[in-house]
Amino acid sequence: MKLFRIICLLMTTTALLSSSLMAGAIFARAHHTDEDFSVKEYNDFHRVLHPLQHEALPRKDFQRIRSSAGELVKRGEAIVKLGVPAGTAARNVEEFRQELTKFSDALVKFSEHAKGGTGEQVEGSFSAVHDSFEMLAGMLPRK
Numbered sequence: 001m002k003l004f005r006i007i008c009l010l011m012t013t014t015a016l017l018s019s020s021l022m023a024g025a026i027f028a029r030a031h032h033t034d035e036d037f038s039v040k041e042y043n044d045f046h047r048v049l050h051p052l053q054h055e056a057l058p059r060k061d062f063q064r065i066r067s068s069a070g071e072l073v074k075r076g077e078a079i080v081k082l083g084v085p086a087g088t089a090a091r092n093v094e095e096f097r098q099e100l101t102k103f104s105d106a107l108v109k110f111s112e113h114a115k116g117g118t119g120e121q122v123e124g125s126f127s128a129v130h131d132s133f134e135m136l137a138g139m140l141p142r143k
Contacts, residue, residue, distance in 0.1 A: 038143045039085045045075040045133065053130055062119040065126055069114030076107045076129065079136070087141035096139050103132040 024094070047134050048071050056064040080103065084096045110125040 016029075036115070037137060038087070038141050039082070041075070041082050042133075042137055042140060043076045045079055046073070048072045048075055049130060049133060053127070057126065060119065062122045065122055070090045071112060072129070073107050073114075076103065076133075078132065078139060079133075080104045080107070085141060087140070088139065090124045092139045093128070095137065099135045103129070103136060106132050 035111040036046060048068060050069055052065050052072070055061075056068075080100055083092055083100065088096055106125065110122075110129045113121040115123040
């Protein structure tokens with residue numbers, strides 16, 4: 001009887017774990033494709049940002065963040081150059097412009113810190129870029 005309970009427990013645990021892993025993989029795939037955003041420049045930026053945010057930053061791998069800074073800033077500057085995307089809700093246009101200014105300033109500071117700042121400065125300025133990007137992405141027109 002004891003062996004039967006152990007086998008049942010193992011089978012249930014295996015089934016739950018498999019379901020969780022599959023659901024996680026589906027969620028990750030659905031939320032991190034080239035089709036996330038309605039504007040190409042935001043997808044291009046996010047492709048560089050995402051692994052830095054979710055892999056390098058938690059490990060405090062500032063060398064990796066520094067080595068990707070040029071590409072991240074270049075793609076961020078393309079967002080700034082684009083300005084307020086066509087189709088942005090009228091109620092969001094002024095806030096979008098203000099956030100673009102914050103984003104541009106954050107990119108400048110991050111670029112400076114990536115070239116010669118401390119790890120703490122890189123972390124702070126990188127996080128400011130990330131947070132500002134998230135604000136902008138939240139105001140993008142829907143597909």
